[in-house]
Structures are given as C-alpha cells and as structure tokens.
Amino acid sequence: MTGLRRLGATAANAAGLLLAVVVLNFLLIQAAPGDPAQVIAGEMGGASPEIMAEIRTRYGLDRSLPEQLATYVGKVARGDLGYSFFFNEPVSRLILGRLPATALLVLSSLGLAVLAGAGLGILGARKPNGLLSHAVSLVAIAGNAAPVFWTGLMLLVVFASLWPVLPVAGMEDVATPRHGIAHGLDVAQHLVLPALTLGIVYVAQYSRLMRASMIDALNADYVRTARAKGLPERIVIGKHALRNALIPLVTMVGLQFGQLFAGAILVETVFAWPGLGRLTFDSILRRDYPTLLGILFCSALLVIAANLVTDLLYRLIDPRIRAGRPA
Amino acid sequence: MAPVLAVEDLTVTLTQPGGPVPVLERLSFSVEAGRTIALVGESGCGKSMTALAIMGLMPEGFARTDGRIRLAGEDIAAAQPSRLRALRGSALSMIFQEPMTALNPVYTVGDQIAEALRLHQRLGRRAALERALAMLRAVQIPAAERRLHAYPHQLSGGMRQRVMIAMALACRPKLLIADEPTTALDVTVQAQVFDLLKALQDEMGTAIVLITHDLGAVADIADTVAVLYAGRCIEQGNTRSVMRAPQHPYTRGLMGCTPHLRLGASADAGTGPLREIPGLVPPLGRRPAICAFADRCGRADATCLDNPQPPLSEAGPSRAVACWHPEAHTA
Numbered sequence: 001m002t003g004l005r006r007l008g009a010t011a012a013n014a015a016g017l018l019l020a021v022v023v024l025n026f027l028l029i030q031a032a033p034g035d036p037a038q039v040i041a042g043e044m045g046g047a048s049p050e051i052m053a054e055i056r057t058r059y060g061l062d063r064s065l066p067e068q069l070a071t072y073v074g075k076v077a078r079g080d081l082g083y084s085f086f087f088n089e090p091v092s093r094l095i096l097g098r099l100p101a102t103a104l105l106v107l108s109s110l111g112l113a114v115l116a117g118a119g120l121g122i123l124g125a126r127k128p129n130g131l132l133s134h135a136v137s138l139v140a141i142a143g144n145a146a147p148v149f150w151t152g153l154m155l156l157v158v159f160a161s162l163w164p165v166l167p168v169a170g171m172e173d174v175a176t177p178r179h180g181i182a183h184g185l186d187v188a189q190h191l192v193l194p195a196l197t198l199g200i201v202y203v204a205q206y207s208r209l210m211r212a213s214m215i216d217a218l219n220a221d222y223v224r225t226a227r228a229k230g231l232p233e234r235i236v237i238g239k240h241a242l243r244n245a246l247i248p249l250v251t252m253v254g255l256q257f258g259q260l261f262a263g264a265i266l267v268e269t270v271f272a273w274p275g276l277g278r279l280t281f282d283s284i285l286r287r288d289y290p291t292l293l294g295i296l297f298c299s300a301l302l303v304i305a306a307n308l309v310t311d312l313l314y315r316l317i318d319p320r321i322r323a324g325r326p327a
Numbered sequence: 328m329a330p331v332l333a334v335e336d337l338t339v340t341l342t343q344p345g346g347p348v349p350v351l352e353r354l355s356f357s358v359e360a361g362r363t364i365a366l367v368g369e370s371g372c373g374k375s376m377t378a379l380a381i382m383g384l385m386p387e388g389f390a391r392t393d394g395r396i397r398l399a400g401e402d403i404a405a406a407q408p409s410r411l412r413a414l415r416g417s418a419l420s421m422i423f424q425e426p427m428t429a430l431n432p433v434y435t436v437g438d439q440i441a442e443a444l445r446l447h448q449r450l451g452r453r454a455a456l457e458r459a460l461a462m463l464r465a466v467q468i469p470a471a472e473r474r475l476h477a478y479p480h481q482l483s484g485g486m487r488q489r490v491m492i493a494m495a496l497a498c499r500p501k502l503l504i505a506d507e508p509t510t511a512l513d514v515t516v517q518a519q520v521f522d523l524l525k526a527l528q529d530e531m532g533t534a535i536v537l538i539t540h541d542l543g544a545v546a547d548i549a550d551t552v553a554v555l556y557a558g559r560c561i562e563q564g565n566t567r568s569v570m571r572a573p574q575h576p577y578t579r580g581l582m583g584c585t586p587h588l589r590l591g592a593s594a595d596a597g598t599g600p601l602r603e604i605p606g607l608v609p610p611l612g613r614r615p616a617i618c619a620f621a622d623r624c625g626r627a628d629a630t631c632l633d634n635p636q637p638p639l640s641e642a643g644p645s646r647a648v649a650c651w652h653p654e655a656h657t658a
C-alpha cells in the first residue's frame with residue numbers, strides 16, 4: 001500500500017469516528033431529561049402549549065428519529081452546532097471565540113511537558129545510577145502524584161500571597177489594556193502559572209518515559225555501533241539514541257492529548273482562563289446542552305486531529321512504519 | 328614486520344560490590360598487516376571483552392588494570408578518550424555479531440556508512456555518499472544504488488552484515504575486529520561473508536582479529552589462533568600447527584566438538600559420535616588459583632591441583648601452551 005493510500009485510509013477512519021461522535025451526541029440529546037421542547041422552552045423562560053407545538057415544528061421534533069438524526073448530521077456538517085440560549089450566541093461562534101485561549105494554554109503545556117520531560121529524561125538516562133538520575137525519578141514521582149487542582153492551588157498560594165510576582169487570574173490585564181508586543185508579554189505572563197499547572201504532571205510522566213526509553217536506546221547494539229564509528233557522545237545520544245527513544249514518547253503524547261484537554265477544564269476554572277474549559281464548566285453548571293454538546297464535538301474533533309498528527313509524526317520518525325516497499 | 332596490533336599482558340577487571348573480579352588475565356597476542364588472528368573459546372571465556380577492551384568500549388564497571396594495547400606502536404589503552412574516538416572507525420573498527428540490531432533502524436544504510444567518512448575524512452555529504460556507494464559495491468551488494476537509500480529493515484541478515492562490513496571498512500582501517508560476524512547468519516551466507524572478508528583484507532591489507540566459534544572458518548582464514556579459557560590464553564600458535572596438533576587438552580576438546588566432514592566418507596565414519604567437554608567454564612569470580620581447566624580435564628593430576636595456573640610457555644616453533652602436561656605429538 002502506498003503512503004498516500006494509507007493516509008487516505010487513516011483520514012477515512014477519522015471521518016468515520018467523527019460521524020460516530022455526532023451520532024452519539026445526538027443520542028445524548030435524546031437521553032437528556034424530559035422533552036427537548038420543554039428544555040428549550042425552559043431556557044426561553046416558560047411557554048404555552050401553542051408555543052411548545054411551534055417549537056416542535058420549528059426544531060423538527062415532531063418528525064421521526066432517523067429524520068431528526070439526518071437533519072442533525074447535516075447541520076453539524078455545515079458547521080451549525082445549534083444555539084446557546086444562555087449565552088445568546090450560536091454555539092459555533094461561542095466555541096471559536098474561546099478556542100484560541102485554550103489552544104494557547106494546551107499547546108504551551110504540551111510544549112513544556114515534551115521539552116522539559118524529554119530533556120530531564122535524557123539527563124537521567126546518561127548515568128542511570130547517578131544522583132541526577134535519581135533526582136529526576138523523584139521529581140517525576142512527586143509531579144505525577146500531585147493532582148492538577150492541588151498543584152494549581154499551591155501555585156496560587158505561592159504566587160498570589162507568598163511571593164506575588166505573577167498574575168494568577170485571567171489572560172490579560174484588564175485594567176490597563178495593551179497592544180502589540182506589550183500585549184503578548186502580558187498574555188505570556190498570565191500564561192505561566194496555568195501552563196505550569198497543566199503541564200507539570202506530563203513533565204513528570206514524560207521524563208520517566210523518556211528516561212526509560214533512552215536507557216533502552218543507549219544500551220542498544222546500534223548505539224555501540226555508533227560509538228565504534230568514533231562518533232562523539234553528543235551525536236551518539238542526540239542522533240542515534242534520541243530518534244529511537246522518541247517513538248514511545250510520541251505515542252504517549254498522542255494518546256494523552258485528550259486528557260490534557262480535559263485537564264484544561266480544571267486549570268481554566270482555577271485560573272479564570274477564558275477558554276473552552278471554562279466554557280465547559282459554565283455550561284455544565286447552567287445545563288446548557290447545545291453548548292456542552294458543541295464542545296464535546298469540538299474536543300472529539302481535536303483529539304482525532306491530534307491522533308492524525310501523531311500518526312504523521314510517527315511515520316516521519318520511524319521508517320519501519322512508512323510504506324514498506326522492498327528495496 | 329612490526330605488528331599492527333600488539334596486546335601485551337592485558338588485564339581487565341570488573342569492579343563489583345564484592346570486590347574486584349579478574350576478567351582477562353595477562354593476555355598477549357599480536358597480528359600483522361594483512362594477517363588474521365582468531366580468538367577461539369567457549370562463551371564466557373573473554374573473547375568479546377578482549378574486543379571491547381581494544382576498542383575502548385568496555386561496559387561500565389570493566390576496566391583495564393594492567394597491560395598495553397599497541398595499535399601501530401601507539402598505546403591506545405592509555406590514550407585520551409578523544410584520541411581513541413579519532414581512531415575508532417578510522418584506524419580501528421569492529422563488526423558485531425548481530426547484524427539485525429547493530430544497524431540503527433531509523434537511518435538509511437547510506438547515511439550510516441557515510442557517517443564515519445564525514446567524521447574522519449571530513450568528506451561532504453555528497454562525496455561521503457558516493458564513497459558509501461562504492462563500499463556497498465565492494466561488499467557485493469546487488470543494486471547498490473537502490474540499497475544506499477534503504478533502511479536496515481528492508482534488507483536480509485546477510486545483506487545487513489555486508490553493510491556492517493562496508494561501514495567498518497569505509498575508512499580503510501589498519502585493524503578490523505570481527506566479533507562472531509557470521510553467528511547469526513545462514514550457513515551458506517556464512518561462507519560468503521568469510522570469503523568477502525578475506526578478499527577485502529587482501530585488497531586493503533587490513534589486520535583482522537576474528538572472534539569465532541567456527542573452527543572451520545579459523546582453519547580457512549586465520550593465520551594464527553589464540554585459544555582463550557577463563558580469561559587467559561591457554562594455547563597460541565600458527566593455525567595449521569595448532570589445529571593439526573593441539574597441545575592443550577582444552578584445545579583438543581574443542582577440536583573434538585567440531586564435526587569433520589570428509590567427502591566420500593559416510594557420516595559416522597572415522598571419529599564416531601561427536602564428543603563434548605564435560606562441565607562449564609568457571610564463572611567470573613569463581614576462577615580457581617590453579618589451572619582453571621583442571622576440574623574438566625581428563626589428564627589433571629596432583630601437579631595440576633597443587634600448583635598455580637601454569638604460565639604460557641614456548642612449545643615448539645611459534646607455539647605456546649599453558650599446561651602442566653601438554654599433549655606430546657611425535658608426528
């Protein structure tokens with residue numbers, strides 16, 4: 001099978017998965033307590049039987065289930081995720097407005113986790129019985145054991161009252177609006193604590209994983225071959241061992257992307273970060289089903305996209321996964 | 328002729344929590360340009376450790392505690408790590424037992440051969456790849472242009488070992504250490520690899536240290552042979568002479584364990600069932616002060632049990648043996 005065809009198959013898989021999510025979403029609406037018309041009417045602030053009937057016709061609730069499903073799928077395909085009565089905005093616009101903040105937070109945490117985790121892991125692997133290696137393991141265990149909300153609260157305590165050098169809430173300084181680079185720096189400053197909170201668990205996990213896979217790689221025969229060629233240790237580690245050791249890490253990152261996203265709900269709530277996580281929390285509290293389902297759909301989309309990216313990275317790193325044309 | 332490699336009294340020790348344990352004891356041998364010395368012996372007798380000691384690639388805990396390793400006169404055992412790195416892959420290289428795992432799975436064959444050339448001969452990418460291609464042709468890999476861009480998993484075991492040989496010989500080293508280069512390969516491929524090594528040696532004048540279990544190969548390509556037992560050399564000499572008339576009972580035992588095929592003779596003609604040497608090589612740290620082979624030896628007597636390890640002493644023209652009762656050959 002050629003690379004392009006394989007890629008096509010992967011994309012088709014992803015599309016199928018997405019469709020399944022949409023159908024599941026639809027069934028969730030059906031399972032929501034009470035008559036959907038009543039839910040909508042309730043959100044609108046009560047209604048008479050005439051209005052209820054009108055709602056039913058308007059939203060197609062009087063039609064059969066398969067018909068309703070077809071309508072729903074068609075709407076989602078057009079990017080219409082419904083309307084949030086609570087926020088008084090189309091759900092898709094609501095989500096798109098919040099997405100950049102979450103993307104910034106999640107990607108910064110991911111970057112931190114991968115870079116710091118891999119770096120610490122490599123350091124720890126160089127002398128597996130050295131002091132540094134044990135220190136890395138200890139930090140990893142501590143970081144892994146601390147729940148996200150606790151880490152967040154501790155950072156809040158430290159940086160809000162004991163040593164107030166970093167902003168602890170929001171994404172920018174509302175009192176003095178800035179522009180250009182000043183605005184970027186302001187956002188970066190606000191980003192430090194939430195990103196740290198969200199990323200620290202993964203720094204811990206990735207450093208452990210990287211330490212183990214790097215130790216494996218450094219003991220591999222091909223590393224001995226590289227040394228027998230007279231390569232300096234920097235190339236032995238940075239070229240020959242690293243690329244092989246990265247394979248498990250890439251797998252892990254791909255698998256955990258969804259978790260990271262879920263972690264953002266908690267972190268955004270603790271640090272009042274105006275992202276999707278915060279929106280999720282709010283819409284759960286308000287029983288804002290359209291918004292919640294929209295977010296669910298969106299996060300499924302992101303997780304599937306992350307897996308696609310992982311797949312591509314995989315192929316980039318490991319030629320054995322690429323189309324195996326005989327040489 | 329001055330030897331390319333001269334190992335003199337090499338002693339390697341493993342540092343363990345229970346105290347230092349001798350691994351190699353006063354090992355001496357040498358090999359000249361264009362010649363091959365075979366190191367033979369059972370697993371665990373120190374063959375591979377000798378190779379790694381010469382390369383300066385001993386695992387953590389192992390260290391040379393005595394002796395010299397001279398490469399073209401220079402004591403490389405005492406050299407700085409940077410000097411040793413400069414020699415490895417250029418003047419001194421090694422091929423390993425397992426071609427399936429000795430190549431890096433994520434880089435192309437060409438890239439891995441070119442690496443040493445770019446490092447030691449400062450060739451550019453293109454020039455190094457051209458030389459890599461020439462090396463692939465030299466090791467007789469069919470469709471070499473295509474294989475240059477292949478990954479190791481796309482090649483068979485025999486082809487991978489040819490790639491290893493190409494890689495090791497790319498910088499035309501003075502010395503090649505081949506640590507059981509054919510153990511993992513099919514019998515037919517084994518012969519091809521040995522033939523190839525021999526041909527390249529004739530062309531480049533490389534000295535080879537061949538580590539092997541394959542006494543047939545030793546007879547075919549080694550000029551001299553050193554038999555190792557429990558970290559010591561117990562018999563050494565011209566291959567033909569040692570194989571024809573082994574003086575140490577262990578060497579004799581090794582020969583007895585090798586099937587000899589004679590054309591025209593039925594399978595069970597001659598020596599009868601294949602013999603074996605009873606017992607095992609004493610493990611590290613349990614080596615006795617007396618002859619380490621005594622408890623497996625049919626000839627051991629009070630002299631063997633009461634005296635320290637016999638020294639390696641001259642036993643005929645370019646022959647040496649370490650035994651209290653060497654086999655006398657009258658023929």
